[in-house]
Amino acid sequence: MAPVAYFVRRFLFFLGTLWAAVTLNFLIPRLQPGDPAEAIVSRLAGQSESIDPAQVQAIRVMLGTPDGNLFDQYVQYLGAVLHGDFGISYTYFPYSVTHMIGQALPWTVILVGVTQIISFVVGTLLGTWAAYRRNSRVDSVITLGSTFLGTLPFFWLALLLVYVFAITLRWFPERGGYGGGSSPGWNWLFISDAFQHSVLPAVALLITGPIGWIIGMRNNMVQSLGEDHTRLAVARGLPRRRVAITYGARIAILPNVTGFAIALGGILGGTVLVETVFNYPGMGRLLLESVSSRDYPLMQAIFLFTTIGVLVANFLADLLYGFLDPRVRKVESV
């Protein structure tokens, strides 16, 4: 089968899943019991007092709660999603949800994206090295070392970093995305300030990030180095390094590519733990705040973003896989 057909099929599959995700995102909140407007009023007013219908109506108008039957709402919702209109945030009124996400997204994408990519590259290289020198001292140090680091609780590591490098040594700021002296924009002061603030969270992410990739890569590669075609490559007198790369790592990396794509997609959801510990103004903290203040439009939009991120990343992984592994392009017989 021509590769084009493979890619077309993956794309159609992607569109189908995307539609299902968007629809579920619409349906699930509407299947939940209770009225958000009443909930807000009763929270504002306190449990004891009775609810004034006029107040509820006012809130409804303010929030733009939809009317019409479920199908009309669905059509409206699809149109709004296509325009990137997710309504107004309850907690950050009068800012729109889109605005809030636009504020938080760059922080997360840069911090988590960069550390994820570095983790993947470093992890894959270390895993390859460990497998290449299997059962040597290098292998023991890498494998045991990463297993040990992997058992440490992430938040504890992060707090330790804050305590040592921010509070005791005062090398880096302890919290936030940028200091009070600078304001966001393309100027040197802000960029260097933001970089200073991102060092500690980045280090925390980089300590634990590569572990999964190391273990996965090492184990896959040890297996692919034991395959018949690898032994035959050795018997053919191919240089050891060539065997390790083309016959070992080339095949071992395949499952990790999928894992990496999913991890990249998950970035949009933010890294709640690290953003909370460092009080970092990203998507994770936004999500946490929206959940604790029951900001439904914001929550819903963040969930949708995360889903779309994972789907897009998966789709890209499929495309990449089509190039990396010729076997998946094979036609599926009916």
Next chain:
Amino acid sequence: MALLEVDHLSVTYTPRDQPANRAVHDVSFHISEGEFVGLLGESGCGKSTLGNAVLRLLSPPARITGGRVTFDGVDLTTADEEKLRELRWVDLSTVFQSSMNSLNPVIRVHAQFADTFAAHKVPGDVTERATELLELVALDRRVLRAYPHELSGGMKQRVALALALALRPKLVLLDEPTTGLDVVVQRGILTRLAELRRELGFAVLFISHDLGTVLEMADRVMVMYGGEIVEDRRAADMLREPRHPYSRGLLGSYADPRLPDVRVSYIPGRPPDLSRPHTGCLFAARCPHVEDACRTTHPDLLPDRHGLVRCLVAQSDRLPVVTLGSADAATTLGSHFPATGTLDRPADAAEAAPVLTVTGVSKRYTTRRGLRTSSVEAVRDVSFALRPGVVTALVGQSGSGKSTLARIVTAVERPTSGEVRFTGDDGTDVRVDRLRGAALRDYRRHVQMVFQDPFSALNPTRTVAYALSRPLANFAGLRGAAARERAAQLLESVGLAPAGQFLDKLPHQLSGGQRQRVVTARALAPDPRVLIADEPISMLDVSIRAEILELLGDLVRDRRLAMLYITHDLLSARLLADEVLVLNQGVLVERGPTREVIGAARDEYTRLLLDSIPNPFAKAAAG
């Protein structure tokens, strides 16, 4: 000086939590330039380990614990990586077992040739050279652009052979090069190999468990048992007069299916556990000629009638004379299995009312590629009947539609047209191709399968008792102690006695033959009327195949089962079946009583199948 000299070589596996296992023990032999040497033995005898040791491809926990391998004057056991790398493939190449896995799945065939040339700095155009090499093995140059998964098993093995000859080596080590391939494909590859050897003059070490192939191809044959070479002599002499009782047993398990009277023998028992210390001859426990001295003295490999043999009885010339394949061979060799033609059958078997009738069945598969659809007719207008107490063999190449028919008969698939009827004990008549739900489930208890691979047909994490309890619970409603008791009876009926020893074993604790017996017992659990056996012996060792055939034959007779025996192996069909159906590309081309179809084939395709079987006896008669 010989091209390859192996001198007192020993290889030991030292796994971390298990006792050390001396897989190869004190093996010495040599191969001269241009010589074709066969290394024959059953699984676990150490032949592949020996091959890997010669190539220095052993990986932990296996390692060479003694002796030397000298190739063309270079000591391979001590040569450093770089020296070894330069020598590899240039002088010494290999083809692995056709496990379909010896080519890198993610790069094109062209790249695998390019890799090889680049590693040895061969000048010139890769495509041109690779095309020439592919022509040697009768493959089109388009193969170069293919990925391994796009090629058939036979094509992959041809590519592997072309790759092995790429640098014109002096010695090619072939490790089971045609195992798992279809008999006609195997014939093509072996013929080409023999021609190439005459043209190019390389020496071959041919490792296989397939006695017919080895004896037909090789100048000289070495037989390996329990990590030792037990016999080494010219192939023609080995055929005429094998001197080790084990070689005799192996040869006894082979016969020409076309002869009017076919008998094969088998070797009872199983190979020795090499992780335990042994005194005396390793084969003593299974040997029909064993003497007291054999149990205390370990024999040496000593010259004997133009060859070498490791047997005290043969060395002191007390071995009884035996003509293989004859009736008295059976008594001398201990056990035997005569072909069905000579077995007692209930006289009414042929006239008994059929239990399963297949009438005009066709099956069409449709594949969709984008908007185009193409269809393949896997089976076309096939009719046959299965009768109680009768074995019907369905023979044909892979892809001939055998398995499709099995799936239709077991109601896993429905035919595109035609009908399948099942007549129950009580005379009820069912249209199998229309069954659904409860009726389908009820039908399945009457039709059971014995699978090809006993290693994957059993759940590795569950005991034998559990495997047998499932069908007993599903079809007979037996549970707990009642099920266990019935399971024990089933095990004894397939020759696993006392059953108490086997009930709580896990599959990996059993030998291949024992596993296949458990699979058979499981098929018998719902007390079926029809047994479908799909290549039930092809994964088993040669010396025990006849044993499983005998079991299946007895079950059919004693329980009045109807059996559909699916195989590409005409010898086993000749031994077990009363009648034979020959299937070619989904069409039945020949049918009739076994002795007539195989002894005097009329159809061209049946003759092709018969001619493809390796036949060392023909070579011996010609030479």
